[in-house]
Amino acid sequence: MTLPAYTEDLGHQIYAIDTGFERERFDAAYLVIDSGRAAFIDTGHNAAMPRLLETLAALGLSRDTVDWVIPTHVHLDHAGGAGRLMTHLPLARALIHPRGARHLIDPLALVEGARAVYGVDAVRQTYGTVEPIPAQRVVESHDGMEVLIGQRPLKLIDTPGHARHHHCLWDERSRGWFTGDTFGISYREFDTAAGPWMFPSTTPVQFDPQALRQSIHRLLLAEPQVLYPTHFSRVANVPRVAAQFLALLDQFVSGALAVRAECPTDRSERAKRLEVMVASALLASARQAGIALADAEVLALLQMDVTLNAQGINVWLSHGTARETDMTG
Incomplete structure (x- = not known):
């Protein structure tokens, strides 16, 4: 098996796919596998879709093995390509935070919000047409919900602070959280011999520091060994980065x-x-x-x-x- 150059095997049947958004090693989507079944956690934008599908094929999996597409939240660098990706995954359902589900079923308000922050031309050039997900293929998450990837459970918890429509996913096998933007950002260019560096993401428009601090403390209660932030890829030495954050x-x-x-x-x-x-x-x-x-x-x-x-x-x-x-x- 030869993986594409933009895909990294993180162990535990977890793969980080560099979506190519903005620059290399900036934005990741994750592919989680067990017993021949699969899920994507975050998708990047439309232009990332070929990379996600090519990684799936490189691992010897057909498109009908994907059961779930799970954006951590509906910001477009995490979920902008979810609708288009779903058109290529015939059996997949989209698992979305209840505060965000309607925005991926009808993306108009989501796109308008991005335009207000980035500008009309930038959104068009970066994200293209954000395609809706049919409502019948959407499942809304709830706090404490558990879904299976093959025989592998993933537990979702509600984690506001970066955005009110944010959930994180716990993977017991790797003892890691898929954190989206809740636990902030850690670019690999800043790694040192002492370990990674992590900082909060307070982007518009729902930053809430009290809620964010509570979400971080709740994530830490699981005593995670690793984090899987979208920006970018696996981070270890969790106590150190939590203190920085x-x-x-x-x-x-x-x-x-x-x-x-x-x-x-x-x-x-x-x-x-x-x-x-x-x-x-x-x-x-x-x-x-x-x-x-x-x-x-x-x-x-x-x-x-x-x-x-x-x-x-x-x-x-x-x-x-x-x-x-x-x-x-």
Whole structure:
């Protein structure tokens, strides 16, 4: 068996497929297999579909062996290609968080939301036509739900904080969580001899730091050995990355509240200061983690994350719900 160059065997019959979204090693879809049956967890965008299907074929599996397509949430870098992928998987059902299911059955509002953040042209060029999933092929998840891949159980729990339509999946065999964006982002370019580096994803529009902190603590109760974030691929040394994540989350919140106090009415100036705050916090955390890349290299790799994190934090501040108690666990 020869896997495509963009697919990595992570052991335990789990495969990370680089979707090619934005840049290499930025966005992953996962293929989980047991007893000749399969599931995709996250799909990337439409352009990723050939990679997903080619990996399936390389593993000697036909398209009718896929029982589930499971987006962790419905943001388009995770689920934008789910509808088109489903057209090639005759027996698959889509397992979607109940707050997100209607947006993949009828993607219009989802696409409009992406256009508001990224712009009409960028969404068209990046995602193409987001295809709907027929309602009869959609199953809504619920907290504590368990599904089988062959004889392999995957347990889903509700994990708001990054988005209210987010669930994570527990795989007992690898003792790992498929975390989508709930447990943040960890790019392999930042790995050091001490281990990986991880930071929160606070992108628009449903960032909620209290809910996010509670979701992280709930994930940690399982004592996971590994995480499978969408951005990007398997992460070990979970206690270390959890400490990094929670420290940065606290810094984002305290920094955001300070910026709001300085700019209570000037939203344009507040947006600029939030970007500076996020960039400074990330760079300081990277240095503390032992990352030796030059500042310019670190910030170049994080450019999109800085912008989107600042935007999401600004939305949270604008909702009027941001308060000092969000800094406590």
